[in-house]
Amino acid sequence: MHRRTFLLLSGTAVTAPALEQLLDGTPAYAGPHGGGPLIEGVLRQIEDSVRQIRALDDTQGSEHALTWTDGMWRSTAEIITGSPATAALRARLHTTFICLSEQYGWMLFDSDRHEAAQRVYQTGLSLAREAEAGSGTADATANLLASMAYQCSHLGQHHEAKTLISVAGRRPGLSPGVKAILADRLIVVAGRSHDPDGVRSARDEAHEQLGRRSADDPWWTQWLTTSAIDSATGRAWLALKRPGNAREYLASRLEADSDDYPRDRLVAALDLVDIQRLEGDVTSALTTGESVLAAAKNVSSPRLHHRLSGIATALTREHPSLATTTFAQRTTAILG
Structure with missing residues (x-):
């Protein structure tokens, strides 16, 4: 994990330079920087x-x-730096930008673009340090830290991941739903x-907090x-080799x-295929693998496609006769 993340956590970064940094270069749309005051209608469109x-x-994947x-992320940053607003609208805009940074960072992570994901997460976090106080800011910031932690863990940086979740959990006033996500x-x-x-x-904490979640x-x-x-x-028990x-x-999730x-x-289906492969249950692994392929065609997630390709490669390495199976051929055709 880059040292810069911890600089941001300690409050060293400031909002304006961080937002200006992401606007450096030539954007796809070289429009005006700044404009009239932010109005309710524009903010509602951004939120929508x-x-x-x-x-x-959620439904089709990240790509x-x-x-x-x-474009939304950059233009929203331009509005933050260039459009005056009332305190109430500014607070909502800041919260929305933090949410957007979490979402965009997650999509870049899911696309295996890890450096870009970190940059987006860190920019959202820098704004969160100085965001206008308002309803939802703490929740949005904690959720962004949770996604940063998930990426760190994916990259093998488990200590950093735990630190990020710990920092997120110490924010006051978190809603039960966000506490459940952290858990x-x-x-x-x-x-x-x-x-x-x-x-x-x-797991116990996640279920306890989920039970407290409300419409608020x-x-x-x-x-x-x-x-x-x-x-x-x-997934956790699989990582623990149990x-x-x-x-x-996993069966409960798939049912x-x-x-x-x-x-x-x-x-979850990929995890199940991996279990079947590890246990030497090749027949079940191929059967589950076929259903995974059907799902993979409709979910644009390079992160998961790479994992599927790795599982298929491991199966054929461990069982060379599978190289000519429909599963192996279709995996190659779909994922390249």
Whole structure:
């Protein structure tokens, strides 16, 4: 993890230079920098766009909306630096930009563009240090830190991931839904850092906070469900090399009726294929793999596609006769 992240956490960075930095270079649309005062109608359109971007990412993956999201992120930063606003509107705009930075950073992470993701996360965090106080700012900032932590853990930086989640959890006034998200992220971090007790306690905390969530919690916390917590728990036990424990939770996630979040379901299915491969159950691995391929065609996630390719490669390396199977051929055709 870059040292700059901790500089930002300590408050060294300031808002204006950080926002101006992201506007350096030649944007796709070289429009005016600054404009008239921010009005309610414009702010509402920005807030609605963040919802639409998240919905598209949840249902179809990260790649399709990256260009649109980059434009929204840059133009919103320009409004922050160049358009005067009342304190109430400015507070909402700051919170929205933090949410947008979390969403855009997550999409870049899901696209395996890790340096760009860090830059976006860090820019959102720098604004959060000086954001106009308002409803939702603490929640949005904690959620951004949670996504930063997930990326760190994915890259093997488990200590940094735990630090980020700890910092996020110390913010006052967090809603139960956000506390549940922090615990959910900690489940996976604990698994990857070989801490089985941490997995259990984080899972209990996630379920406890999820049970307290209400209609007053941020709308973007709704993705977290009991099934999603099961998926994270299964992933953690798989990282701990306890496939028997992992299978129980992954099966629960895959049996859930709702398919509102196909990427999350694909993650659980990939974990299950990996368990079947590790246990030498080649027949089941191929059967599950076929269903994974069907889902992968409709979810644009380079991060998960790379993982699927790695699993297919491992299967054919361990069982050379599988190189000519339909699964191997279709994996190559779909993922290249």
